[in-house]
Amino acid sequence: MPREITAFSNPLVKDVRALREKKGRRRQGMFIAEGLRILTEAREAGRLPAILFYAKGTNHPLLAALIAEVEAAHGDVIETNADILHKLSGKENPQTVLGVFRTWDTSLDRIDRACADLWIVAQALRDPGNLGTILRTGDAVGAGGLILVDECVDPFSVEAVRATMGALFTQTIATTGWPDFIPWLRAGEGELIGTSLNTALDYQEPRYRKPAFILVGNEAQGLPSTYEAECDTLVKIPMRGKADSLNAAVATAVMAYEVINQWRHAGNK
Amino acid sequence: MPREITAFSNPLVKDVRALREKKGRRRQGMFIAEGLRILTEAREAGRLPAILFYAKGTNHPLLAALIAEVEAAHGDVIETNADILHKLSGKENPQTVLGVFRTWDTSLDRIDRACADLWIVAQALRDPGNLGTILRTGDAVGAGGLILVDECVDPFSVEAVRATMGALFTQTIATTGWPDFIPWLRAGEGELIGTSLNTALDYQEPRYRKPAFILVGNEAQGLPSTYEAECDTLVKIPMRGKADSLNAAVATAVMAYEVINQWRHAGNK
Structure with a gap:
């Protein structure tokens, strides 16, 4: 079951926000990808987010599929709101879905x-x-x-x-x-x-x-x-x-x- | 001689700022181009700004050439500061030179x-x-x-x-x-x-x-x-x-x- 985060003070929010900087990505080994379209492309390519955020009330069969697969892979699925998504993505009009992925080896x-x-x-x-x-x-x-x-x-x-x-x-x-x-x-x-x-x-x-x-x-x-x-x-x-x-x-x-x-x-x- | 503007309340500042919106450009028939490189390209192509803003202390032979030509063409040359240039361009790190040009016929x-x-x-x-x-x-x-x-x-x-x-x-x-x-x-x-x-x-x-x-x-x-x-x-x-x-x-x-x-x-x- 998705858990809910609506507090800016949640430490996870701070961690994900830090992924907007290179330093944060390097330290955590994670990065952010936004939007249902991109996350669906990722899923089809065999990459699932470790953490999936979505805005409460978002209703789309592709999101349902994504949630099911992330949960099956023991990922973290988090229901949140537009304010938090704005804070995470830094965009004025954030996408309603945001994934946090592990970076991979690019050697x-x-x-x-x-x-x-x-x-x-x-x-x-x-x-x-x-x-x-x-x-x-x-x-x-x-x-x-x-x-x-x-x-x-x-x-x-x-x-x-x-x-x-x-x-x-x-x-x-x-x-x-x-x-x-x-x-x-x-x-x-x-x-x-x-x-x-x-x-x-x-x-x-x-x-x-x-x-x-x-x-x-x-x-x-x-x-x-x-x-x-x-x-x-x-x-x-x-x-x-x-x-x-x-x-x-x-x-x-x-x-x-x-x-x-x-x-x-x-x-x- | 260049005149100086340092007050946000100056009506010209408000007018130029309005050129960032399509409505303002249409009403005034003017637009903004930033940076000495682009303004020099424009000058070489025979287009001079009607108004030229530059940050006090900017020293460049291409700027001197630009100022001379704008003044010769009876344009308005305005010495100003980084804060005003930021306000005009909307950029965090504004260029030190900004021109206001007349739009032209694109029929x-x-x-x-x-x-x-x-x-x-x-x-x-x-x-x-x-x-x-x-x-x-x-x-x-x-x-x-x-x-x-x-x-x-x-x-x-x-x-x-x-x-x-x-x-x-x-x-x-x-x-x-x-x-x-x-x-x-x-x-x-x-x-x-x-x-x-x-x-x-x-x-x-x-x-x-x-x-x-x-x-x-x-x-x-x-x-x-x-x-x-x-x-x-x-x-x-x-x-x-x-x-x-x-x-x-x-x-x-x-x-x-x-x-x-x-x-x-x-x-x-």
């Missing part, structure tokens, strides 16, 4: 490169919206997952989880640093493809090999030059205009579709 | 389709970030501009101006409704290309003609079926994953690069 070891032909690697990606968009693009192009290199937006932050619209639960994400990534990459097959302004090679010229690792740089700075030097193939997406760069998620998508289009057509012949 | 009549081979048309686009990303993509692919159809995010809203990172000033934007757009489109040359899930035609199959109008639908709903029926060519970007849609700005970019890539290669032959 590079989790990545089995044999399971996909295409991987996306983002370096110092800062914007949660871009993280979400890149995850959705990765899903669309059949990428094995997203490898976050260096100081990126925390994929377990409230903003990032929101922006991924559930893809956090369905896509494989690894977090690492460049000094660890390169030895890992070079220990197996793989072409590292960087997009850059510092090359004349058109992105449609090379024939890309499998597995391909598409490397995209920070939104403001692009890739450091030493990182570009490490790429097997450095290509330029042509730009005709005044601005000198595409949005990072757009560049990733344009590059990824070129790679899979080449393979699609090779397969058709 | 379809401004669009001369002969000036470009490619145009982007967004229907019911809601997210300011997507607006900004699509404008930057349009710039990169050499599009003539962006036509916003139906109830879209206001390109003059503070969030949209911020997200466009200056592209608002360099790109042509028109706003219209579908019942006006279609007769305008059909009064001249142009292939209307829609991306959709409701077709089997791969987006790389057709040979696209000039001028091409790429039509992208609302982030959540996609295009209404009657709008799809109006398209000359309805194509599908292949998706291999679980999710059923790409981000709207990503879909626009993938489509736009396919179109210009076809033309690039035709030109090379």
